[in-house]
Amino acid sequence: MTAHAVDPAVPVRAAAVPPTLAHRVLSLLAVVVLFQGLPTLLRDEAVSRVYLSVGFGLLYGALLLLAVLVATARGDRGLRRLDAAVLGAAVVRLALQTAYAVNSSAQPYHDDEGALVTTAARSFASGGHVYGAHFTGVAELFHVGTTPLMDGSSADTFGYPPLSVLLNAPFTAHGLVPLPTWLPVAGLWCVGSLVAAALLMFRRLPAPLRPAATVLLFAVIWMFPYAREGYPVFLTLPFLVVVLAGWSRIGAGGRLGRAGILSAGCLGVADAAHQLAWFLTVFLLVGVLLLLRGEQGYWRPALAVTGRYVGVAAGVFLVLNLPFLLRDGRAWGSGVLTVLTQHASPQGLGPVDISLWLTSGSGAPGMYSAAAAAALLATLAAFVVWPARLAPALALLPWPAFFLSTRSTETYFVLLAPLWVVALACNERALFATAWSWRPAPLRRHAVRLALPPLLVAPALVLLLVAILTPPPLRLTATGSGPHAPHGTRLTGLDRITATVRNTGGRPLRPAFATSVTAWLDLDWRIVSGPRTVPPHGSAVYVLRRIGAPLTPNPAGPTLLTILTDDPMTLTNATVRLPAGR
Known part of the structure; x- marks a missing residue:
């Protein structure tokens, strides 16, 4: 047999490397999840805005084609290109969703976050105050509900760091580029931040995991509605992706370098956008310090590099806050802490629901937040003791403690979930093994280390039990009335409640009333008769009237x-007694 000569001038084409099954399945999953909601969106716009219906239809067809191509791609390089195409389709889907949700016939916002950002930006652009100012007309102007407080009033001050105001001010009525009032500029900034975070996440993740950027930022159903409403936490996402993607290498070799300076600058911007970034900052700085201490072998160089990192981040944060610090003075400090210090009414998906729905209330609901603070400190202490074990979960560590708080809403847990993946996948686990861990003499014993976790969580559990078991000082009975169906056989609405309140405590209490037929408190009730406060060891009778339409009683359970x-701070519950034949 004669061997064929190979022409050295003709390049030999390398065989395509097949993608792993896990990569292919994740890529296919990224396509599948983008289908959710498309049929409904297409049909809703089939007549009113045909161009949107056509756009959704074309996208639907493109996703079907991409699904086939992903399933049949031969090479790893080809599948990577398809991942980028799926990400592009997700951006198109987001643009169509935004066009669907934004138009001149719709309200710009449906919640108070974007409305407060817009109002504060207008005040700033016109030379007014942002912090310390009460924007009392927000609810009526934007037709949104506002966060209820424990005293019965509503939150009407701007309580976030100022980045969202700086971004929105140029586009307000007094700004450089006035836009229509129906355009949710705060929401558009947050939607744009979603896109930027997805692109950065796609770029930094290992190739087989890049479809996760599409899934987490575009296909998770709660992302777009919150971004559309202008919730400022989304402004932190692209900056925190940069920070967390390489946090384990910050200051490596004893030098901050350009990458470290960029990371610190991004951290400062994130901290100027939302308070949730502050909690992550604490864990990040502790993690960086422990890694550098393990690498350098001494505290002095580790502290020096960490200090330079903190200095850059703090400098950027201060620059962004300086205009407000100069204009609003002392109100700036209390203003940026508002979300953390205000006594907002309880709401959540955690133990606070025990006092809200399962018992007669709590005489110490503030202990729920105290338990959350204790759990946060316990988590930080555990991180110092076991950094190598907990460092991969750095971006997740601050949030479980919020499950115990008075307002344990899902925003604390899920809106920053893409960062969990970034921190886990973009840092080498081997680097964490060199982190310095605190090992005083008692902790060198195995039995003590086993006993430490229960000891760390014990204060939080004690505070939680105090919140649950402390009885409310008020005793309450309530009777409701309202319009009936024809012939008076069934109560169709609740518009009047008579409440008898007895104070068993030694302090006067000023009550604010709310009803609930679901997991949401309805504070649309006004006192038409009854004293301002219930005196110590005294009683009072209150007559309440509902603002607007009567409340529909709960057909499947009690109305509270x-x-x-x-x-x-106290919380008292009672079932409203309804007329017979309800």
Whole structure:
């Protein structure tokens, strides 16, 4: 047999490397999840805005084609290109969703976050104050509900760091580029931040994991609605992706370098956008310090590099806050802490629901937040003791503690979930093994280390039990009335409640009333008769009227009347007795 000569001038084409099954399945999953909601969106716009219907239809067909191509791609390089195409389709889907949700016939916002950002930006652009100012007309102007407080009032101050105001001010009525009032500029900034975070995440993740950027930022159903409403936490996402993607290498070799300076600058911007970034900052700085201490072998160089990192981040944060610090003075400090210090009414998906729905209330609901603070400190202490074990979960560590707080809403847990993946996948686990861990003499014993986790969580559990088991000082009975169906056989609405309140405590209490037929408190009730406060060891009778349409009673369970007091904070529940034949 004669061997054929190979022409050295003709390049030999390398065989395509097949993608792993896990990569292919994740890529296919990224396509599949983008289908959700498309049929409904297409049909809703089939007549009113045909161009959107056509766009959704074309996208639907493109996703079907991409699904086939992903399933049949031969090479790893080809599948990577398809991942980029799927990400592009996700961006198109987001643009169509935004066009669907934004138009001149719709309200710009449906929640108070974007409305407060816009109002504060207008005030700033016109030379007014941002912090310390009460924007009392927000609810009526934007037709949104506002966060209820324990004293019965509503949050009407801007309580976030100022980045969202700086971004929105140029586009307000007094800004450089006035836009229509129906355009949710705050929401558009947050939607744009979603896109930027997805692109950065796609770029930094290992190739087989890049479809996760599409899934987490575009296909998770709660992302777009929150971004559309202008919730400022989304502004932190692209900057925190940069920070967390290489946090384990910050200051490596004893030098901050350009990458470290960029990371510190991004951290400062994130901290100027939302308070949730502050909690992550604490864990990040502790993690960086422990890694550098393990690498350098001494505290002095580790502290020096960490200090330079903190200095850059703090400098950027200060520059962004300086205009407000100069204009609003002392109000700036209390303003940026508002979300953390205000006595907002309880709401959540955690133990606070025990006092809200399962018992008669709590005489110490503030202990729920105290338990959350204790759990946060316990988590930080555990991180110092076991850094190598916990460092991969750095971006997740601050949030479980919020499960115990008075307002344990899902925003604390899921909106930053893409960062969990970034921190886990973009840092080498081997680097964490060199982190310095605190090992005083007692902790060198195995039995002590086993006993430490229960000891760390014990204060939080004690505070949690105090919140649950402390009885409310008020005793409550309530009777409701309202319009009936024809012939008076069934109560169709609840518009009047008579409440008898007895104070068993030694302090006067000023009640605020709310009802609930679901997991949401309805504070649309006004006192038409009854004293301002219930005296110590005294009683009072209150007549309440509902603002607007009567409340529909709960057909499947009780209708609850809740009393909130602020000083001291208490929570009291009772079932509203309804007329027979309800």
